[in-house]
Amino acid sequence: RAKQMGRNNYQFYTNTLNKEKTLLFELENSLYNSLENKELFLTYQPQLNLKTNTLEGVEVLLRWQHPVLGVVSPSKFIPLAEETGLIISIGEWVLEMACEEGTRWLDLGYPPIMIAVNVSGKQFQQDNFADKVKEILIKTQFNPEYLEIEITESILMQDSEKTETIIKELSGLGVKFSLDDFGTGYSSLSYLKKFPFNFIKIDKSFVTDLVTNFQDQALVSAIITLAKGYNMKVVAEGVEVETQKKILKNFRCDLIQGWLVSEPLIREDFMDFMASYQQKTIND
Numbered sequence: 393r394a395k396q397m398g399r400n401n402y403q404f405y406t407n408t409l410n411k412e413k414t415l416l417f418e419l420e421n422s423l424y425n426s427l428e429n430k431e432l433f434l435t436y437q438p439q440l441n442l443k444t445n446t447l448e449g450v451e452v453l454l455r456w457q458h459p460v461l462g463v464v465s466p467s468k469f470i471p472l473a474e475e476t477g478l479i480i481s482i483g484e485w486v487l488e489m490a491c492e493e494g495t496r497w498l499d500l501g502y503p504p505i506m507i508a509v510n511v512s513g514k515q516f517q518q519d520n521f522a523d524k525v526k527e528i529l530i531k532t533q534f535n536p537e538y539l540e541i542e543i544t545e546s547i548l549m550q551d552s553e554k555t556e557t558i559i560k561e562l563s564g565l566g567v568k569f570s571l572d573d574f575g576t577g578y579s580s581l582s583y584l585k586k587f588p589f590n591f592i593k594i595d596k597s598f599v600t601d602l603v604t605n606f607q608d609q610a611l612v613s614a615i616i617t618l619a620k621g622y623n624m625k626v627v628a629e630g631v632e633v634e635t636q637k638k639i640l641k642n643f644r645c646d647l648i649q650g651w652l653v654s655e656p657l658i659r660e661d662f663m664d665f666m667a668s669y670q671q672k673t674i675n676d
């Protein structure tokens with residue numbers, strides 16, 4: 393009996409594995425067509441300046457409207473896009489759409505805000521990344537001063553000379569850079585010295601328990617002090633409640649992003665948000 397159960401378990405195990413493999417394979421296949429089929433779309437999450445209570449920026453977050461599975465999270469398909477190389481064309485599309493949107497908002501009379509776009513390792517490390525960004529900026533007529541490129545620490549480890557060249561070249565045009573998910577990777581402090589980041593984003597894993605966890609408080613406060621020493625602005629991610637905001641404000645954190653301010657919004661809703669924000673006077 394034990395033997396039989398063992399076999400059943402094994403069968404169950406391989407069946408689940410096969411199912412997962414098939415699902416992944418199907419996902420990969422449909423990802424190939426997602427651009428053509430216009431299944432990808434952008435969402436926009438506001439970033440609030442804690443000192444002035446004004447809208448200072450927006451992070452562009454990609455979504456995939458899969459015909460069968462519904463909306464697929466980028467944490468599921470970005471790794472797949474990286475593996476297959478699709479990230480190059482997808483990433484380019486995101487960048488172009490974001491810049492196009494930014495220009496449109498300015499044309500419509502909205503006050504300028506920073507537009508932050510996530511760029512993954514493979515996309516950043518391709519030979520002509522800087523040229524591609526320049527082409528997109530020209531094509532979309534977007535002011536480079538308002539483009540912010542978010543990269544993670546893993547990129548800095550890969551080929552630091554190349555990375556430095558790209559950052560310097562685009563910074564020269566006015567493009568800003570932010571270090572995303574700070575604290576979750578290797579977080580070598582030498583990165584702060586070596587690369588001229590404009591923003592550091594504190595990962596939401598340090599914000600989640602901020603109110604009750606004094607160690608997280610110490611860490612977040614130290615990161616903010618450190619960043620100020622390097623003239624970098626700090627964005628706290630994943631701020632969901634007022635008490636977290638209060639603590640971050642006390643710590644002199646520059647910007648917050650999270651559900652407390654707003655979830656990521658589709659473009660129409662984000663434009664409404666911008667419009668209402670201009671009128672709103674916010675109380676602390």
Ligand code: C2E
Nearest residue numbers: 453454465466467470486510511512630631632649650651
């Ligand atoms: P990220 O860049 O660190 O983005 C922040 C994530 O936190 C987003 O998840 C956002 O929706 C989520 N978030 C924001 N506020 C809150 C909050 O208050 N509470 C909680 N629990 N979560 C919050 P999302 O949109 O699922 O994106 C996941 C990751 O996928 C991003 O992490 C980024 O690394 C990647 N990603 C998204 N769009 C793109 C893209 O266009 N290109 C590339 N290469 N990566 C992207």
Ligand code: MG
Nearest residue numbers: 451510542572
């Ligand atoms: Mg990001």
Ligand code: MG
Nearest residue numbers: 572573593629
């Ligand atoms: Mg992040």
Ligand code: MG
Nearest residue numbers: 572573595596
């Ligand atoms: Mg993250």
